[in-house]
Amino acid sequence: MFKIIQNKLNNIKSTFTIKDLENISGIKAHTIRIWEKRYNLLSPERTDTNIRYYSSENLQKLLNVVLLNKNNIKISKIAEMSDDTIILKARELAFKMAVNDEALNSFKLAMFQFDKTLFNNAYNRLLKRKTFREIFKDVFVPLLNHIGLLWQTDTLLPAHEHFISNLITQKIQINTEKLEYSNNKSEVSYVLFLPENEIHELGLMYLNYELMLRGYDTIYLGQSLPLNNLEHFFKSKSKICFVTFMTVQPYDDKVEEYFLEIEEILKGTNHEFLAIGIKAMLVEEVKFKENIKVYSSIKAFLDQFE
Numbered sequence: 001m002f003k004i005i006q007n008k009l010n011n012i013k014s015t016f017t018i019k020d021l022e023n024i025s026g027i028k029a030h031t032i033r034i035w036e037k038r039y040n041l042l043s044p045e046r047t048d049t050n051i052r053y054y055s056s057e058n059l060q061k062l063l064n065v066v067l068l069n070k071n072n073i074k075i076s077k078i079a080e081m082s083d084d085t086i087i088l089k090a091r092e093l094a095f096k097m098a099v100n101d102e103a104l105n106s107f108k109l110a111m112f113q114f115d116k117t118l119f120n121n122a123y124n125r126l127l128k129r130k131t132f133r134e135i136f137k138d139v140f141v142p143l144l145n146h147i148g149l150l151w152q153t154d155t156l157l158p159a160h161e162h163f164i165s166n167l168i169t170q171k172i173q174i175n176t177e178k179l180e181y182s183n184n185k186s187e188v189s190y191v192l193f194l195p196e197n198e199i200h201e202l203g204l205m206y207l208n209y210e211l212m213l214r215g216y217d218t219i220y221l222g223q224s225l226p227l228n229n230l231e232h233f234f235k236s237k238s239k240i241c242f243v244t245f246m247t248v249q250p251y252d253d254k255v256e257e258y259f260l261e262i263e264e265i266l267k268g269t270n271h272e273f274l275a276i277g278i279k280a281m282l283v284e285e286v287k288f289k290e291n292i293k294v295y296s297s298i299k300a301f302l303d304q305f306e
Helices: 002-011 018-025 029-039 056-070 075-079 083-096 099-113 116-127 132-152 158-177 202-213 227-234 252-266 298-305
Strands: 052-055 189-195 217-225 240-245 272-276 292-295
Touching: 018 029, 018 052, 018 056, 029 075, 052 056, 056 075, 056 083, 056 099, 083 099, 099 116, 099 132, 099 158, 116 132, 116 158, 132 158, 132 202, 158 202, 189 202, 189 227, 202 217, 202 240, 202 298, 217 227, 227 240, 227 252, 252 272, 252 292, 272 298, 292 298
Parallel strands: 189 217, 189 240, 240 272, 272 292
Antiparallel strands: none
16 A cells, blocks of 8 residues: 555656746746757657656756856856766755755755655755754745745645655754753743644744744644633733744634734733734734734744844
């Protein structure tokens, strides 16, 4: 059974349209066609109806070509290189000056090919040059933003997003566990959760890591939590700072209502409620009576600690 499932996964998105290549590489389809015809850089195959499609190898080569070209190597020069030389030059360049671009390319390929080994190898190479925090901010955040674009353009499937998100989750958990036994002596406890039916918790998990790194006591409750599940914390005599991410939930017409409910709950307490994300910004102009603040991003939230 496992082999059957694995075979199905391996067959997902093993070929790409020229529009897919444009979305993934950032190079216009028109330019890709020119590179293909003038310099023979790619070798697409054709369907029975004469429509071009490209292999994973074509995608990998294109990403390497783009990396070299962005670093001032002319397309005409790249076209003279063998495939092996293009790979070698791309790797050399990555170690010298474009480690983020090379890693992003590797992570994209790992995602489309469901290749955990490729992901981990790229991650381990990054660790030789960067801290985990730098990797998350400089590489994982741009990757996740690009995945959002690929969703919009229908270039990837839910399986791809789940695969790469789970791998990134593992890295956050590993680095968080290293902080688990530090002695937190903060006067305020941070309770982190996602609203009911909200399941996108990568940002929340990373924020938990950042708060622990700064020595704060955190209680991580995870995804899809109704407000009534927080009753124990709302009644706490000690100061609690509630932190949530709002990416999908609540729905637009319910966001202000959600915040007003929280405002009512916070009355008579010294607790704070901090919300991050697109949905939270819908109430940016609302003047709440209680300790409620909204932030557009993790960076905006963390800036208050600097």
